[in-house]
Amino acid sequence: MKPLRALALGLLLAAGAAQASSSRFCDRTQELTAAEQDRLLRFAAVLREELASSEESVALVSRSGLDLSRFNIRYSHAALAWRSDDGLWAARQLYYACDEGRPRIYDQGLAGFAMGTDSPKIGYLSIVRLPPQAVLALRPALLDTSRALHLLAAQYSANAYAYGLRYQNCNQWLVEMLAAGWGDLADGDDLRERAQGWLREAGYAPQPVDVGSRWWLLASYFVPLVHLNDHPEQDRAALQLQVSLPTTVEDFVRARFPQSERVELCHDEQRIVIHRGWTPVADGCIPAGGDRVLSLRD
Template sequence: MHSRVNTLKACLLAASLFTTQVALAGRNCAEVAVGAQETQQAFEAAYRLQKLLDTGTQKVVIIARRGQHLDKYGITYSHAAFAVRDADGKGWSVFHDLNLCGGGTSQLYEQGLAEFFADDLVDNEIALAIPEPWLQDRLLELFQSREERMRMHHASYSAVAYPFSTKYQNSNGWLVETYARAASEELLIDRAAAQKWLQKQQYAPSVLNLGIGTRLGGRLFKANVAFDDHPDELRWNNRITVNTADDVMRFVARHSIPQPQCLHGAFPEAICVIR
């Protein structure tokens, strides 16, 4: 048994090292060597998740990771992604939106599970949602088309993009808008339509109370933070509304399969927390 586990971990290691540069694209543009401890943690997280996923027949799942300490804002997970089972059934591809080099743009990436967790995370806690079968089929069809994957993507990036504006987008905004296109009975042709649908469905993004110093500091010194898409009545009262992975997971739980065997933390039963 131990030899089989070690073999699988070795395979994950080889696959991850092959594309480590891509994994770092969401952090910065400097050449950074991934340490042995971080590498091991990424493989262990990927192995735990793949072992769990391989026990079922699901085709598409939604996963979230802890990339930042956001506890002071009451937020657990910073970044969410789709994981799609490969055509041969032996592996998984992760699709997510990453900020480029700390600048004002983003790009969609397709990575392996190990790469997804090799991104300087706070810890290796994972949240997992398994959409209902009909929704998995719609998402799978969507991800088989590059045009569909890109439909809701907007390259102008802000980490605190207002969820109901099309001026900027953050990573979780791309995911929840793409999810909306798959889940809606309507034909959502663009981001504005997706956002209107999300509002009708009472999607609830997070509201952060940020002091003026935090807002001005972020705007002046970080190219990937902008507040000028937020309504004045909220912005000038230090109330910044933003898509977080917590919001995404709570929303997608509505059409996800219950997982009573898991830990759930503060999330619905359809969200499995893996520590």
């Protein structure tokens, strides 16, 4: 096969594979076996117990959704968990509504949040417990429907530029919500712009994602939910994209509120591991000394 034809075929196959997986950005769920559903429901129960053990009513929660291991990224999706006056927890988040073709703000039960994973065989959850002063400033903004919607962009991009207004991903909406609450920003049509200004002044600086290959940049021309036209030219040339991810949000929260506490949960097909502290649990959900282990064989 001639080199140019081989190149064209390679791009076509890569684009087709990327489009086939693009629905994982959406609000659709995969079919689970009874055993997989039971495993994830038990995993969600541990998440619920950990949140309930805190006296505070808002926490940052993240999950391993899309498989981004090729970029050394464990967590792809973050939400703000909040407790109602009745003691029920929900995860408020941005999600992409496939049927409508637009992003939405959605309150989801913890079971549904835990089940939004690429692999039911192994999964990770991260909880960051916020100190009282952080919750006190954030909760009114989080539960203000008008401000939550004014922070919502009209167009979604999974790899949205962290300081762009054209697109937005789920983690970008979340960190802009933190800005609205902690900056005590008034409602208004320009709320996103003011939130990003506050974040810049507060030192929010996402660690650039090393794309590693121009083939991934080329794929953006074929995948509906991935874009590059909002990223600065120098970032594209360097293959370094500034994208808001759960880890960058966690780092920002920790720097602003050092009293915050982190708990990481993971499961495989045999056990659930509860790991406390800011160091990550080992890949493969391998427990370390001091970790709590719950059997899934019971």
